[in-house]
Amino acid sequence: MEIREPNADEAERIRALVDSSMTTSFRLSPEQIDGITDDQFADDAIAAKIDDEDTLLYVVETGDGIEGTAIAGFVEGRLADEWGEVNWLFVDPEHRGRGIGTALYETASDALRERGAAHVCVTVLEANTEGHGFVDRFGLEHDGDRRIEVAEESLVKYVYADADVDSDGDLPTESRTSESDREADAAGEAFPNTETTDGQLTVTDGGETVYVARDEAESGTAASFFVTYEDADHADQYGFYCSNCGSLDVSMGDMERLECAECGNAHAERSEQSYDDSYL
Template sequence: MELRRARPSDSPAIRDVARRSLGASYSLDPQAITSAIEEWYGEDRLAAMLDDPDHVLLVADHAGQVVAFSDSVVAAADTATLLWLHVDPAHRGEGIATDLFDATRDELERLDVMNLRGRVLAENTEGNDFYDQRGFHQIGTDTVEIDGESYIENIYAESEQWGREAVDTPDGRTVYVDHDNHERGSKATFHVVFTEREGDDKYGYFCSNCNTLALAMDSMGRIECESCGNVRKPVRWDAAYM
């Protein structure tokens, strides 16, 4: 088994592995899976990922056939998030997920990224157990939309959460910046802001580049800080581990 960086020629196999993995791991309608594949694994999307130095896309190559892949993105100078880890159902139970996870960690460490986070749909019991068995802590939840339906996903980190910091909005309202829940921006990370210290209702984002609240979002989920121009583009989050 060879664990290596993905190549453009791997694109069809990556889509096929994702399709098989989603079909085996979730009770999704076939049309929903097809829509997800088109949105998340399209040719242009994969090409952009391969060209992005902040993306780490690894594949498990078995005798010239891609049977699994992982996709991680560097969200901050020292933190990355494991977005995807899919294994073809025909090759599950062979330890490929563990080997690929370890290879991903090693590759990120070579990039001087020491903190790893992961996201997995709440209904994926084996995926959540995968993190638990490796000593990760659940630090929050988020939602993801698949073919028009929302699903809960759990967020994991290797260390305990740092917590939420109270900040005041321009109109005098108190909201809470979640230092454990952040996403990549063009200049610096965006932290998710919640309306309550313990609640799940989102207020917006906090730009760590200029320490201001960023609320402007277009229909595609693109956020731009009006103060410094820091931009956060939407990224598809999910993971399926077997």
């Protein structure tokens, strides 16, 4: 296999790879997958990333495709201050188990460090059922979550970094959040039906004050869910809050699937047992 930088005219091949990989390994609807591929991997998006000096892209090309060669893997990384971030990594399902994912991760990490990154982190969509186990194999530890907006979808990314690195809250995904977004979020504008009580986000349910844990998010098809508590110390869990409509009428099914009865926003918990070494 050959690891190389892609050309702009290969966007369609990359998009097909991403679609196949996400369909196999991500707990997302077909509409969500289409939205992400159209937003992040369209022809103009790939061309813009190739032209961006702070972004690096690599593909793995194998010689066993139907027409002679096939793009079997793709990775995207980005420099942000002293941090390098591996933010997308995909391996075609038919080519897994051959070391492609490992080769792409190591190539991207080395390239980011060669370009000046002092530390490298990896971000993985929470809905990526196999990606979390893949990252664990490199000794990286969960160092925070971040809600992102992709194709008008609110999704959660897990951030992984080296265990011996103290990020001190200054991960690149957080530092790129705009000041206006942080101010709007702090004001509760992204959380309908809430108010601020003694510095904490709260919502009233039948006259009872419920506390929303803004740092305990679960992804949803329309917007994130947040764990709620009966007390300000977050000791006794109350349930979940849907940030799409502001409802507390959120149920959890047998498969740990969250669903809002008011708006239909839903989330399926990722399985820790779903990882099978297929990326390595």
